[in-house]
Each structure stands twice: as structure tokens, then as C-alpha cells.
Amino acid sequence: MIRVALRGLFSRKLRATLTGLAIVLGVAMVSGSLILTDTIGKSFDAIFSDSYENSDVVISSKAATSSDGDTGAEAPAFPAEVLSTVEELPDVDAAAGTIEDEARLADQKGDLIGTEGFAMSVDPAGDQRFNPLHLAGGEWPQGEEQIAIDKAAAEKKDLQVGDMVGVVADGPVRPYRITGIVQFGSVDSLGGATIAVFDLATAQQLFDKVGKLDMIRLAASEGVSTSELVQEISPLLPETAQVQSASEQAASDSEETQVGIGYFRTFLLAFGGIALFVGAFVIANTLSITVAQRVRELATLRTLGASRRQVLWSVVLESVTVGLIASVVGLFLGLGLALGLNALLAATGTELPESGLVFSTRTIVVSLLVGTLIALLASLRPALRATHVPPIAAVREGAVLPKSRFARFGLVTAIAVVALAVALLAYGVFADELETSTRLLSLGVGVLLLFLGVALIAPRLVRPLAAVLGAPGAHLGGAAGRLARDNAVRNPGRTASTAAALMIGVALVTLVAVLAQGLRTSFTDAVDELFVADYALTPTGDFGAISDDSANAVAQVEGVTVVSSIRTGTGQAFGEEVGVNGVESDLGHVVNMTWASGSGDVAARLGRDGAFVTED
Amino acid sequence: MQTVLMQKDRENPALAPPVVAATSVTRRYGEGDTCVHALRGVSLDIARGKLTAVMGPSGSGKSTLMHILAGLDRPTEGEVEIEATRITELNDTELTKLRREHIGFIFQFFNLLPMLTAEENVVLPLNLAGRKPDRAWVDELTGKVGLSDRLSHRPAELSGGQQQRVAIARALVSRPTVMFADEPTGNLDSTTSAEILELVRDSVSSFGQTTVMVTHDPNAAAIADRVLFLADGRIVKDLGRSTAHEILEAMEEVSAR
Numbered sequence: 031m032i033r034v035a036l037r038g039l040f041s042r043k044l045r046a047t048l049t050g051l052a053i054v055l056g057v058a059m060v061s062g063s064l065i066l067t068d069t070i071g072k073s074f075d076a077i078f079s080d081s082y083e084n085s086d087v088v089i090s091s092k093a094a095t096s097s098d099g100d101t102g103a104e105a106p107a108f109p110a111e112v113l114s115t116v117e118e119l120p121d122v123d124a125a126a127g128t129i130e131d132e133a134r135l136a137d138q139k140g141d142l143i144g145t146e147g148f149a150m151s152v153d154p155a156g157d158q159r160f161n162p163l164h165l166a167g168g169e170w171p172q173g174e175e176q177i178a179i180d181k182a183a184a185e186k187k188d189l190q191v192g193d194m195v196g197v198v199a200d201g202p203v204r205p206y207r208i209t210g211i212v213q214f215g216s217v218d219s220l221g222g223a224t225i226a227v228f229d230l231a232t233a234q235q236l237f238d239k240v241g242k243l244d245m246i247r248l249a250a251s252e253g254v255s256t257s258e259l260v261q262e263i264s265p266l267l268p269e270t271a272q273v274q275s276a277s278e279q280a281a282s283d284s285e286e287t288q289v290g291i292g293y294f295r296t297f298l299l300a301f302g303g304i305a306l307f308v309g310a311f312v313i314a315n316t317l318s319i320t321v322a323q324r325v326r327e328l329a330t331l332r333t334l335g336a337s338r339r340q341v342l343w344s345v346v347l348e349s350v351t352v353g354l355i356a357s358v359v360g361l362f363l364g365l366g367l368a369l370g371l372n373a374l375l376a377a378t379g380t381e382l383p384e385s386g387l388v389f390s391t392r393t394i395v396v397s398l399l400v401g402t403l404i405a406l407l408a409s410l411r412p413a414l415r416a417t418h419v420p421p422i423a424a425v426r427e428g429a430v431l432p433k434s435r436f437a438r439f440g441l442v443t444a445i446a447v448v449a450l451a452v453a454l455l456a457y458g459v460f461a462d463e464l465e466t467s468t469r470l471l472s473l474g475v476g477v478l479l480l481f482l483g484v485a486l487i488a489p490r491l492v493r494p495l496a497a498v499l500g501a502p503g504a505h506l507g508g509a510a511g512r513l514a515r516d517n518a519v520r521n522p523g524r525t526a527s528t529a530a531a532l533m534i535g536v537a538l539v540t541l542v543a544v545l546a547q548g549l550r551t552s553f554t555d556a557v558d559e560l561f562v563a564d565y566a567l568t569p570t571g572d573f574g575a576i577s578d579d580s581a582n583a584v585a586q587v588e589g590v591t592v593v594s595s596i597r598t599g600t601g602q603a604f605g606e607e608v609g610v611n612g613v614e615s616d617l618g619h620v621v622n623m624t625w626a627s628g629s630g631d632v633a634a635r636l637g638r639d640g641a642f643v644t645e646d
Numbered sequence: 647m648q649t650v651l652m653q654k655d656r657e658n659p660a661l662a663p664p665v666v667a668a669t670s671v672t673r674r675y676g677e678g679d680t681c682v683h684a685l686r687g688v689s690l691d692i693a694r695g696k697l698t699a700v701m702g703p704s705g706s707g708k709s710t711l712m713h714i715l716a717g718l719d720r721p722t723e724g725e726v727e728i729e730a731t732r733i734t735e736l737n738d739t740e741l742t743k744l745r746r747e748h749i750g751f752i753f754q755f756f757n758l759l760p761m762l763t764a765e766e767n768v769v770l771p772l773n774l775a776g777r778k779p780d781r782a783w784v785d786e787l788t789g790k791v792g793l794s795d796r797l798s799h800r801p802a803e804l805s806g807g808q809q810q811r812v813a814i815a816r817a818l819v820s821r822p823t824v825m826f827a828d829e830p831t832g833n834l835d836s837t838t839s840a841e842i843l844e845l846v847r848d849s850v851s852s853f854g855q856t857t858v859m860v861t862h863d864p865n866a867a868a869i870a871d872r873v874l875f876l877a878d879g880r881i882v883k884d885l886g887r888s889t890a891h892e893i894l895e896a897m898e899e900v901s902a903r
Binding site: 034038326327330334335336338340420421422424 | 709713718719738739741742745746749751753754757759760761762766770771773774775816820828
């Protein structure tokens with residue numbers, strides 16, 4: 031029987047290939063998404079754990095709020111005396127303090143290099159065991175005119191030891207001479223991010239942190255456990271500093287990236303899921319047609335002694351084989367897809383840290399399982415129908431499949447499914463105060479059910495639709511036109527399920543287009559409404575700020591009437607984290623606000639301790 | 647009780663029970679005004695080791711009778727027994743078992759599986775039943791039907807006559823209690839028909855294969871040990887071994903009534 035199924039499949043090679051294609055694409059998207067996000071995740075993890083190599087415990091600055099970065103607010107540095115305090119502890123074997131901040135590199139033409147820039151301090155004379163960087167050429171920078179930069183940036187801009195490079199920190203571009211080329215831990219590049227390395231004093235000066243440190247890495251003395259050391263140091267620290275084991279520190283550093291990667295992964299997987307959903311439709315459809323065409327063959331098998339179960343398995347096996355082969359192809363296509371996406375991201379400037387593609391066992395298992403299971407599920411209904419082929423069909427001319435037992439419940443089921451789908455969609459759209467995940471789930475399941483419901487009802491719509499749509503064809507096309515119309519009507523189920531795959535495809539394109547348009551419109555609308563100003567000056571990259579000099583410089587430009595500076599950050603208020611903005615008195619000239627109470631001159635009356643809040 | 651009796655009786659050849667027995671079989675299709683009476687009460691016994699032909703004009707119910715005897719269709723009333731098993735009461739699983747052990751089929755349109763080779767087609771009933779083919783028996787069969795050099799060919803590469811030979815070997819391979827042949831020459835030219843009929847006759851004679859053959863061809867019925875004539879859903883004539891001429895005359899008589 032296995033042979034019958036497999037040979038049969040082989041004799042319908044083209045059809046099997048086309049059927050499998052849908053699964054191949056779906057699985058490729060799934061495996062590609064997993065490989066890509068795993069790779070991104072692993073390389074970030076590598077960066078963060080490399081960062082604390084040889085350290086047992088890390089003291090870092092503590093922000094009042096947890097989400098630094100998003101709003102440009104950065105945890106304040108802590109006093110450098112902390113280093114000398116902890117160094118004297120007998121349980122501390124060694125300690126090293128650094129400044130870790132953000133600074134962008136600029137080439138000779140003044141163009142910025144990379145998409146982000148990290149800055150670190152080193153102590154050229156000191157112990158290098160905590161230093162996550164190592165020299166690939168030249169030597170460590172010393173003094174206020176020297177810098178070391180990362181190898182990727184140096185190679186990209188063809189910079190050598192001895193060349194000059196610009197650095198943008200909080201102020202205007204300043205030139206430094208390159209004394210060394212460095213590499214970070216085990217990775218070749220930090221993606222689009224560059225590294226600028228200075229000696230401690232220069233870094234403190236540059237980032238306005240004289241007498242302060244951002245981080246201290248410590249090694250415990252022999253026989254002292256990490257947790258003991260953490261407990262010992264904790265009470266000694268000022269309020270703006272915290273102590274954690276190195277692994278905790280690495281984990282909390284990577285947390286934010288991992289969450290972001292998680293969203294990215296879900297987003298990508300959703301597309302794979304949709305592709306597989308379409309694939310299931312295609313498989314179920316093709317198998318139904320195959321079964322209908324093979325009625326005589328299946329009946330013959332029954333007369334020769336095949337049991338219902340054997341017939342069932344022959345159809346399921348055929349589908350599972352297609353599913354499995356397609357999954358294997360899809361898995362490797364996904365590998366290519368991940369490479370391609372990686373290249374695409376690199377080309378658009380979002381270069382990812384390189385440490386080789388991660389092809390995990392989980393990716394293999396999930397991809398193969400998902401593709402095969404989808405094929406299995408899709409084959410169940412056609413396979414069950416195949417078992418209902420009566421043996422007597424072997425001796426009858428033009429035998430057709432008996433109607434499914436559930437056929438008479440078809441309309442009721444279809445209407446029930448559509449009703450449920452509409453209810454879920456309405457709940458998702460209109461219900462107040464839902465968790466985002468509940469809302470999305472309700473919408474997602476609703477959409478899937480709607481597809482199913484429409485697909486179930488569709489066979490009943492074929493006849494009236496074909497009568498209307500086929501009318502011109504039948505009139506103009508003569509015999510051929512009438513044949514076409516009658517063919518569409520002859521097996522409404524087949525016509526409908528063929529159309530279903532197309533339906534899903536068109537729906538997808540519409541969805542993406544509507545979503546993109548909606549996002550863009552609501553965003554531009556919001557910005558247009560809020561900003562009355564003609565121009566906005568923003569810092570490059572995600573972090574950092576613009577120096578006051580820039581505002582002053584812009585104010586000098588002819589034609590500029592008002593310049594109002596805004597500083598954003600995060601703070602604790604009303605028991606939660608809130609965005610905080612520092613504004614100038616002439617805010618009302620550049621930002622359009624509606625005052626629920628107070629008036630447009632509130633901004634001018636704030637003074638040093640005033641504040642205003644949004645209505646909700 | 648009845649079964650035990652049958653077993654005992656079988657030891658005595660004179661009282662040998664029929665291989666297939668039908669009692670007052672009727673078959674109606676549809677209801678009320680549109681009701682069609684395909685069989686109006688047919689009783690018959692099929693003797694072991696004999697070739698029985700069922701003849702009759704179109705619509706006489708001969709095909710329906712064979713379908714019911716072979717368990718492909720169920721009678722509206724009446725009973726059918728094969729080897730003392732009431733097949734009219736069996737469920738689908740039991741019918742599958744019955745087909746594996748007791749029934750072989752030859753079809754008008756051969757019904758070979760197109761993706762399998764001739765040899766694979768021949769042993770398919772054994773594979774489906776999970777039995778291992780007896781090599782010597784398969785070789786003997788394929789030799790007898792004259793296909794030894796065509797075993798690796800696909801049905802599409804064989805002529806109609808060759809395909810029907812494969813089908814005959816397939817029907818015989820599980821040594822069924824009874825072999826049913828549904829118009830086995832209906833789709834073949836006269837020369838090939840003669841060869842196929844010779845093969846059917848030969849399997850009955852050399853293997854003692856009980857066979858029921860439905861045909862409307864007097865030449866085909868002429869190889870039978872017994873010829874039953876159906877008209878309007880009833881058996882109207884029952885002849886022993888007859889010539890094609892005698893059968894043709896009987897046919898005309900039956901049709902004229």
C-alpha cells in the first residue's frame with residue numbers, strides 16, 4: 031500500500047511539486063525567521079557576555095527608571111571614589127573602572143560612520159584582563175588627542191594607524207589621531223555600530239564625567255563567591271550605582287535586545303504562518319481533486335482487499351511525504367532566506383554583528399514538524415472522503431465520490447463559523463480596555479475563521495455568481511463560453527477551493543497595504559498636527575543629544591524666527607515611569623497644544639520648579 | 647450448529663455444500679414510482695470447482711446479481727452465503743477480510759494500478775492482506791498467463807489482452823474461494839477474447855478454481871460448465887455445458903418471451 035501511495039505520488043510529479051511549493055515557501059519563512067533571529071540574538075548575547083569576560087561582579091550606574099535609551103535618557107555616572115573604596119576590600123582581587131558612553135565617528139568629509147557608536151575608556155598602563163577589547167594593530171590611546179577605533183570601521187573607511195578621525199559626542203565634531211585598531215571580544219563587528227576608545231581622563235573630559243565612572247568590573251579573591259561579594263559591596267554604593275554578578279549584568283544588558291528580537295521574530299513568523307495556511311488550502315484542494323479522479327483506482331484497491339484504513343493512510347502518506355520533502359527543501363531555503371535578509375539589512379545600513387548563522391536543532395525540528403503537520407492536517411478531509419469510496423465504484427463507469435456525511439450540515443456550519451468570526455472581530459475592534467495580546471489574538475483567530483467560513487460558504491455562491499459573471503462569456507464566447515460557465519458550476523466545491531487560495535493571497539496583499547498606509551497616515555497626521563514648526567533638528571542615532579551650540583548656531587541663520595530647544599528623558603511620577611520633556615518659554619510657537627486648563631503662556635511661567643502634564 | 651453440520655457435510659463429496667448460495671435475493675433501486683426492480687427473487691447455488699456463466703440481455707439484472715454475490719452490493723431482501731458465511735450481514739471490516747480470503751475479481755476494464763508493474767499488480771492482493779507471496783506460485787501463475795517476460799512492464803506498456811492476463815493472475819494469486827469475472831472479454835477483440843477465455847477455462851480446469859462469469863457473449867458462455875439465463879430480474883433458464891449455437895438459441899428464446 032505504501033508503494034501504491036508513493037508510486038502514485040511519483041507518477042503525479044508536477045502536481046506534487048506545485049502542491050509542495052506552498053509548503054516550501056511557508057517553511058522557508060519559518061526557518062528563515064528562526065535562523066535570522068537566533069543569529070541576531072546569539073551575536074548580541076556574545077557581545078554582552080564578552081563585555082564581562084573575567085569579571086565576577088559589575089558595578090554600574092543605576093537610572094531612576096528602567097527604560098534608559100528609548101528617550102535618550104542615560105543613567106548618570108557615579109563618583110570615581112567608589113573604585114578606590116571597593117579596591118581596598120580584601121575580598122576584591124582586582125577592579126577596573128571605565129567610562130562607557132556613546133560617540134559617533136566621522137570620516138574626513140564629516141560623514142558619520144556606521145549607524146551607532148559606542149565609546150569606552152581604557153587604562154593603557156593598567157591590568158587588561160577586564161578589557162573586552164583587544165588590539166588588532168597599533169597601541170592603546172594615551173592623552174587627549176588619541177583614539178583607537180574598531181577594525182570594521184577602519185576597514186570600511188580605509189583608516190590606518192596615524193590617520194585622523196572625527197568624533198561626535200555631545201558637542202561638535204572633534205578630531206583625534208588613531209593610535210590603535212581594536213576588536214571587540216569574539217565578534218568581527220558590532221553590526222552597524224562603531225567603537226571609539228580613549229584613555230580614562232580623555233573620556234571623562236569628553237563626556238562631561240570628570241571624577242566619575244560608568245562601570246567598574248571586579249574579580250573576586252580566591253574562595254570568595256560572587257553572591258558574597260555582591261552582598262558585601264551593595265551597602266557601600268551611592269544611590270546612583272548598583273552591583274550585580276557579571277552574568278546578571280550581561281542578561282539585563284541583553285534583555286532589551288532580546289525583547290526586540292522577540293517582536294521581530296513574531297512578526298516574521300506571522301508571515302510564515304500565513305503562507306502555511308495558504309499551503310494547507312492548496313494541499314487539501316489538490317488532494318480532493320486527486321481523490322475524485324482516482325475513485326475507480328481506490329475502489330479497485332478495496333475490491334482487492336484494501337481496508338478503509340489502508341486507503342486512508344495511502345492518501346495521508348502521500349500528503350505527508352510531500353509535506354516532509356517540502357519542509358526539508360523549505361528548511362534549507364530558509365537558510366538562504368536568512369542570509370538574504372541579513373544581506374538586505376546590511377545593505378540598508380542595519381548591519382548585524384557577525385558570528386556565523388545559528389542553525390539550531392530547534393529550528394530544524396520546528397520547521398520539519400510544522401510543514402509535515404500542516405500537510406497531515408490538510409490531507410485528513412480528502413483522506414476520509416477516499417475511505418467512503420464504495421468498492422462497487424470499481425465496476426461502474428463514471429463513478430463519483432459519495433457526498434460527505436456532513437454535507438447537509440455544511441450551510442449551518444459555514445454560517446456559524448462566519449458568525450463566530452464576525453463576533454471575534456467585532457470584539458477585537460470595539461471592546462474597550464483589552465490587553466493588546468487578547469485583542470490581537472481575537473482579531474487573528476477571527477480573521478482565520480472568517481477565511482474558513484467564507485471558504486465553506488463559497489461553494490454555494492459559485493452557482494449564482496457563475497450565472498451572473500458567466501453570462502457575458504456565455505453570450506459572447508458561444509459554445510466555448512457556455513462550456514466555461516458550466517465547468518465552473520459543475521463542481522462548485524472545486525471552483526470554490528481554487529478561488530480560496532487566491533482569496534487569501536489578495537487578502538494578504540490588501541492587509542499589508544492597508545496596514546502600511548494606516549500607520550503612515552496616522553503618524554504623519556499626528557506629527558503635522560503637533561508641530562507647527564517648519565524644521566526640526568534631531569540628534570543622529572538613537573541616543574545622545576545636541577549641544578546648545580547647535581541651537582545657538584541655528585538661531586543665527588537668516589530667516590529663522592524662533593528656535594525652541596527640547597530635552598527629553600524619563601522620570602518616575604505618579605508611581606509609574608513617564609516621559610519628561612524640558613522645554614523653553616517659546617514652546618507655544620513651535621508645538622501646537624490644546625490647553626485643558628491654563629493657557630499658551632504656561633511654558634513661559636514654569637520657572638525652575640514648574641511643570642505641566644497631559645490631561646490623562 | 648449449522649456451521650458444524652456444514653463442516654461435516656463437506657467431508658462427504660456427495661453432500662458438498664455450494665461455495666456460493668443465494669436465497670430469494672431481490673434488489674430494488676429507488677422508492678415509489680421511480681422504483682426499479684433489478685432482481686425479483688433469485689435463488690441459486692454455485693458448485694465448487696465449476697465455471698458458471700450468467701447470461702442475459704442488458705437490464706436483465708445479471709451484473710447486479712454478480713455484485714450482490716461478490717459482496718459489492720447488498721440485496722434489498724434475501725441472503726447470500728459464501729463458504730457458509732452470510733456475507734449479507736457482514737460489516738465493512740469483515741467484508742474486507744472476506745475479499746482478502748475468498749474473492750478474486752476480473753474486470754471488464756482490467757482495473758490494473760497504473761503506477762505498479764505487472765508483477766507488483768499480480769502480488770498486490772497479497773501485499774494488501776499483509777501476506778508474503780509464495781514465489782513458486784507467483785512464478786507458476788505468471789508462466790501460465792504467459793507474462794514471464796513482461797513482469798517489469800507498466801500497464802500502459804501492455805496490450806489489452808496482456809493487461810487482462812495480468813488481471814487474471816492477480817485474481818488467482820490469493821487462491822480465492824471464488825473468482826468473479828465481469829464481462830472479461832467485453833473490451834477485447836475476438837482473437838484476444840478467445841485467448842483470454844481459454845485462460846479462464848484453463849484456470850478452472852487445472853486449479854479447480856470456482857468461477858462466476860457474467861457475459862452477454864455466447865462464445866464466452868460456451869466455455870462454462872453451467873449457463874444461467876436472467877431476464878427481468880429472474881432466472882429463466884438453466885443449461886449445462888452448451889455450444890455457442892445452443893446458447894444463442896436459448897438467448898433468442900429468452901429475449902422473445
